[in-house]
Amino acid sequence: GVTPATLPPAVLQRLGCDGLVQALLTDPHGNPLRLGRRNRFPTRRLQAAVHARDHGTCQYPGCAHTRWLHVHHLVGWAEGGRTDLDNLTLVCGSHHRHLHEEGIVLRRTSSATIVALLPDGRTLVPAPPVTPGEQPIATLADETGHVAPNAVATRDGGRLNLGESLFVLLQDRVAVA
Template sequence: MLVPWNTLLAGGLDPATTSWGLPLPRGVLSRLACDAEITRIILDPAGVPLDVGRTHRVATPAIRRALAARDHGCAFPSCDRPPAWTECHHVTGWENGGPTALSNMILLCGQHHRQVHHDKWTITFEPDGLPSFIPPPHIDPHRRPRRNPYNRPLPNFRQP
């Protein structure tokens, strides 16, 4: 996929295109870019590459393991999908300056990853380090934060 820099970072008007040259809708680009490897390629006016930058944005295996340990699977409220069925999501998008760091990432299954992007859910981290999801007004006019009860650590069942 090729994405002009201005389109990726600033919502420019030049379309992103597939490797077959077909344009991608903005929503699809946003969803794909959330978990994509990005390589900067600078072209001259004739389209010849002048420089290829380093790859950015993708969670390292260590960050992914830490997310699995913290989130225990999809972090979306009431979802019970395991870590193996999830994707890494930047809470503050990489294109908006969000770092690829545990403090800015959560695990989401494909369905909830699409829903967060499509419906514009707000995600915040509480003081305990776990994410809360604030639904858009069309889902909850009061925008009450929600959490996933399944991503809590198991209680200690040892006998005294």
């Protein structure tokens, strides 16, 4: 016989999240028993509420994308998550794919902040807002002073020079503005 092609579970979950899939349970004779939950996809009004609450921005920690946004269930539909405002958030297409394919889970904290729980046990949280003021390099260096010098390494394994990195980042920001 021919073996049917199989897809990895993460791909099936992502396709199920993005596509219109509805389970129909049948008895051994093919008679329908149950057609699943009714409201997997948010209504237009609920989508508008999610966009308004999330300010039309991807809620993945550190992301600021405002285009190609998807409404995502924090507790997945397949795991019994409901389609209501508290269980939905906006994520960009790239992060939506990563959530499903890499096993990353988003959770809303008691302060309404979205955090990402990584499979290795780490938690990503959004960086606190910083107002650079008149001395942006000094202000940003002060705000990141708690980061140990060896906490971040470059791609080739070398040490990250925070002052030089901030200088480069701020120069790009000035050039864009």
